[in-house]
Amino acid sequence: MEYSKSNDYKSASLEFQNAVKTSPKDAPSHYQLGLTYLKMQNGKEAFKELGIAASLDPTNVDALSKVATFLLMAKEYDQCRAKVEQILKLDPKHIEALTMRANADIAEKKFTNALTAINQAISIDPKNGRLYTILAKVQFELGKMPEVEIALKNALRLEPENITTYMMMSDFYMKQGNSALAEEQLLDMIKTMPTSPKARLALAVFYEKTGKNAEALASINKAIELKPDESELYGILATFHRRHQNFDQAKNAYEQAIKHSDKPASLLAQLADLAFGHGSLGLAREKVNQSLSAQKDNLDAKLVLTKLAITDSEFGKALEYAEAIIKEVPKSGEAYFVKAMAELGKGDVELAKKSAQEAVKFEPFNFKAHTLLAELYFQQGNIADAKQEAIKGLQIQPANIKAAIIYGKCQIQEKDYASALKTFNNLVATLPQNPEIHQALGLIYLAQKKYAQALDSYEKALAFAPSSTNVLAAITSILLKDNKTPQAFDRVRKQIAKSPETPGFQIILGNLYLKDNKQTEAEKSYLKAIELAPALPAPYLLLAEIYTKKGQIDEAIKKYQAVLKEKPDINSARMGLGALLDKKGDYEHAAENYEQILQKNPDFGPAANNLAWHIAERGTDLGEALRLAMVAQKSAPDDPNICDTVGWVHYKRGSYDLALMQFKQAATKTETNPTILYHTAMALNKLGKKDAARESLNKALAITKNFPDANNARDLLVQLK
Numbered sequence: 001m002e003y004s005k006s007n008d009y010k011s012a013s014l015e016f017q018n019a020v021k022t023s024p025k026d027a028p029s030h031y032q033l034g035l036t037y038l039k040m041q042n043g044k045e046a047f048k049e050l051g052i053a054a055s056l057d058p059t060n061v062d063a064l065s066k067v068a069t070f071l072l073m074a075k076e077y078d079q080c081r082a083k084v085e086q087i088l089k090l091d092p093k094h095i096e097a098l099t100m101r102a103n104a105d106i107a108e109k110k111f112t113n114a115l116t117a118i119n120q121a122i123s124i125d126p127k128n129g130r131l132y133t134i135l136a137k138v139q140f141e142l143g144k145m146p147e148v149e150i151a152l153k154n155a156l157r158l159e160p161e162n163i164t165t166y167m168m169m170s171d172f173y174m175k176q177g178n179s180a181l182a183e184e185q186l187l188d189m190i191k192t193m194p195t196s197p198k199a200r201l202a203l204a205v206f207y208e209k210t211g212k213n214a215e216a217l218a219s220i221n222k223a224i225e226l227k228p229d230e231s232e233l234y235g236i237l238a239t240f241h242r243r244h245q246n247f248d249q250a251k252n253a254y255e256q257a258i259k260h261s262d263k264p265a266s267l268l269a270q271l272a273d274l275a276f277g278h279g280s281l282g283l284a285r286e287k288v289n290q291s292l293s294a295q296k297d298n299l300d301a302k303l304v305l306t307k308l309a310i311t312d313s314e315f316g317k318a319l320e321y322a323e324a325i326i327k328e329v330p331k332s333g334e335a336y337f338v339k340a341m342a343e344l345g346k347g348d349v350e351l352a353k354k355s356a357q358e359a360v361k362f363e364p365f366n367f368k369a370h371t372l373l374a375e376l377y378f379q380q381g382n383i384a385d386a387k388q389e390a391i392k393g394l395q396i397q398p399a400n401i402k403a404a405i406i407y408g409k410c411q412i413q414e415k416d417y418a419s420a421l422k423t424f425n426n427l428v429a430t431l432p433q434n435p436e437i438h439q440a441l442g443l444i445y446l447a448q449k450k451y452a453q454a455l456d457s458y459e460k461a462l463a464f465a466p467s468s469t470n471v472l473a474a475i476t477s478i479l480l481k482d483n484k485t486p487q488a489f490d491r492v493r494k495q496i497a498k499s500p501e502t503p504g505f506q507i508i509l510g511n512l513y514l515k516d517n518k519q520t521e522a523e524k525s526y527l528k529a530i531e532l533a534p535a536l537p538a539p540y541l542l543l544a545e546i547y548t549k550k551g552q553i554d555e556a557i558k559k560y561q562a563v564l565k566e567k568p569d570i571n572s573a574r575m576g577l578g579a580l581l582d583k584k585g586d587y588e589h590a591a592e593n594y595e596q597i598l599q600k601n602p603d604f605g606p607a608a609n610n611l612a613w614h615i616a617e618r619g620t621d622l623g624e625a626l627r628l629a630m631v632a633q634k635s636a637p638d639d640p641n642i643c644d645t646v647g648w649v650h651y652k653r654g655s656y657d658l659a660l661m662q663f664k665q666a667a668t669k670t671e672t673n674p675t676i677l678y679h680t681a682m683a684l685n686k687l688g689k690k691d692a693a694r695e696s697l698n699k700a701l702a703i704t705k706n707f708p709d710a711n712n713a714r715d716l717l718v719q720l721k
Contacts, residue, residue: 012036020049027057034063043070054083061090068100077104093124095131102134111141129159133168140172148172161193163202170206179210197223197233204240213244231261238270245399247278265291269300276307284308299325299332306338315345333363340372347569352376360392367396371403378406383413401427405436412443420444435465442474451478462495469504476508480515488512503533510542519546534566544576553580571597575606587614598628605635609645616649625649640669644676651679656686674700674707681716694720 016033023029034049047070054063068083081104087097098121105114115138122131132155139147152169159165166189173182186203193199204219220240224233238253254271258264272287284304291301302325309318322339325332340355353376359369374389387410393403404427411420421444427437442457455478461471472495479488489512496505510525523546529539547556560577563570574593581590591614597607609632615625629646636642647662660683666676677700684693697717701710 010040013040025056027053027060030056031060031063034066038066046070058086059090061087061094064090065094065096065100068097072100072104072107075107077108080104095121095125095128098124099131099134102138106134106137106141109141111138114138115142127158129155129157129162129165132158133165136168136172145176161196163189163193163196163198166199167202167205182206183210195226197227197230200226201233201236208240216240229260231257231259231264231267233257234260235267235270238274242274247274250274263294265295265298266300268294269298269304272301272304273307276304276311281308281311299328303334303338306335306342310338310341310345313345315342318342319346331362333359333361333366333369336362337366337369337372340369344372344376349376349379353380360389365396367393367400367403370396371400371406374403374406378409378413383410386410387414401431401434405440408440412440412447415447417444417448433464435461435468435471438464439468439471439474442471446474446478451482454478466495467499467502469502469508472505473508476512485512485516501532503529503539506532507539507542510539514542514546519550522546544573544580548576548580553584556580557584568596569600571601571604571607575610578607578610582610587617590614603631603635605632605639605642608632608635609639609642612649613645616645616652619652622649622653626653638669640666640673640676643669644673644679647679647683651683651686656683659683660687672703674703674713675709677703678707678709678713678716681713685716685720690720 013033013036016029016036019026019029020033030049031053034046034053037043037046037049047067050063050066050070054060054067057063064083064087068080068087071077071080071083080100084097084101084104087094091097098117102114102117102121105111105117115135118131118135118138122128122135125131132151136148136151136155139145139151149172152165152172155162155165156169166185170182170185173179173185183206186199186206189199190203200219200223204216204223207213207216207219217240220233220237224230224237227233234253234257238250238257241247241250241253251271251274254267254274258267258271261267268287268291272284272291275281275283275287285308288301288304288308291298292305295301302321306318306321306325309315309321319339319342322335322342325335326339329335336355336359340352340359343349343355344352353373356369356373356376359366360373363369370389370393374386374393377383377386377389386406390403390407390410393400394407397403404423408420408423408427411417411423421441424437424440424444427434428441431437438457438461442454442461445451445454445457455475458471458475458478462468462475465471472492475491476488479485479491489509492505492509492512496502496509499505506525506529510522510529513519513522513525523543526539526543526546530543544556544559547553547559557577557580560573560580563573564577567573574597578590578593581587581593591611594607594611594614597604598611601607608628612625612628612632615621615628626646626649629642629649632642633639633646643662643666647659647666650656650659650662660680663676663680663683667673667680670676677696681693681696681700684690684696694717697713697720700707700713701717704710707713
């Protein structure tokens, strides 16, 4: 007990732990251990020990009361009521027990029961002001407004310096639509407590809510004047300025808060976060390092560190930081938001979406998380959910330009061009130099076939974003649509002169050359793009197509391999490589490429189709071949090549009827594919339909005498004769 009296709670807890080990059924030892854990703010262990104490000694009213409080906080209302009933049997006038009964009833909307319980408590202790505030809550829910007012006035009469009650009274009048009377309550509070900083802060909250920001700022400054050495007050001032995007004032307030704090780690982290949000990355790094020097495990600083890692494109490191924070604070909405940003940086869109969903679940007013979620939904074509999240982002932060742009883009996707035009015209009035807004206007006019206006909007966008590949591509597309090929070439060359280091412009130029059947010039442009951006996949893929058309298979393979070295998850490159390896007869390595795609994307139809064909040809596992073929067919049920693959697997399995059905389905979708007609003949032959088989073979050879299976077709035709 001596340790507990001297506030050495760790030593006290060890003493009581030894006591309960020695005498496990000693209720007082469990009770004292529970109280010690409470003082150590270890709620989990406190609840456990106090529960044991209450079960060992059911007459320990204080233990029962504390357990009931824990249960109420955990929303375990039935268990809470059971403990309350135990207490009231021991002490029918136990105020806290009656209060908990009332609060449990309020939580479950049993307001009549709550009214009975709180009135019983008031009859026992009529001078307890807190009870009248609970009564006011119940009467409000029952719609008895005069009684609410009376209850709150009684609470203030009994406790005239209770700031919470003044705020409740003010809030009550605001809900009645009487802002003047609401303000009057808080001014009365100031008269009663003229030297209370907390009262001034309560008044500041009211003023900010009602849009009187100057008065709110004056109230916060008055609070600081009353207690100029209080670090927390400067922190509140900084937060106010931050909400209103006053960077310099917020920075100065944080510096004052840090100056007056003996534990400045979190304040340093908040200043770092302010600097990061304002784009002052040097200051952000400086302050986050100072924060971590002051407290190495400060979570606020670690959050900023995570954001800085994302800015530096160190997404793996950022993800590690974010996951470590979530481990410490599992319900941190901001941590889930930065985790989503890190996952997005790594290209894991689905994981990013899940993390963003967790962010808004734990922090519903995080407008950045709602906006990110809107962006991810939009990218995936989920326009309805994207629009909803953009609306939420705007409701929380009306100045959220990014959310407004996504909202407008959703309107474009819904083909509500009139509304979209209104949205973006409003935005362009606010941000006339924002290229994304002009680009969106161009898209609207393009959809409306107003090509001159679209071209004008795209030109404005390009003027503000001279390196935008998408915008130049849109301009080029409009010119080509109007059969202005020379002007398209001139426009692209002009932009290259302005921004010669932009690889996308070389790709656009190469595409123009390719469209104009100038493969050599196209090749030069793509090679220039690679020179400017060696990690960019597109020019390699385009060059591979050129080399394939020229029959330069080895060169094409090299280009695909170069892409996959930098970006191993690009399916189009891996499919192209697999197809070329098939063409060279390197079936083993071709199959490996299809398998790699399916490891990450098990429903990717083209890879499933090609791998099914490989397995069927080898005859190693025809059951797996059929499964893969069905995966492919599910992704593209009308593709004749996939029908042909399904039929070929059935043929290899000896299911000739099923094979013929698939081959015929494929043939109806493409009547000029000699390979499908040859396969049809093979199935017909196995089913004994010789005449039909001969007819199918003759059709195949009439289309071309040089398809890959032409010799086999001729051999079969000889056999059938």
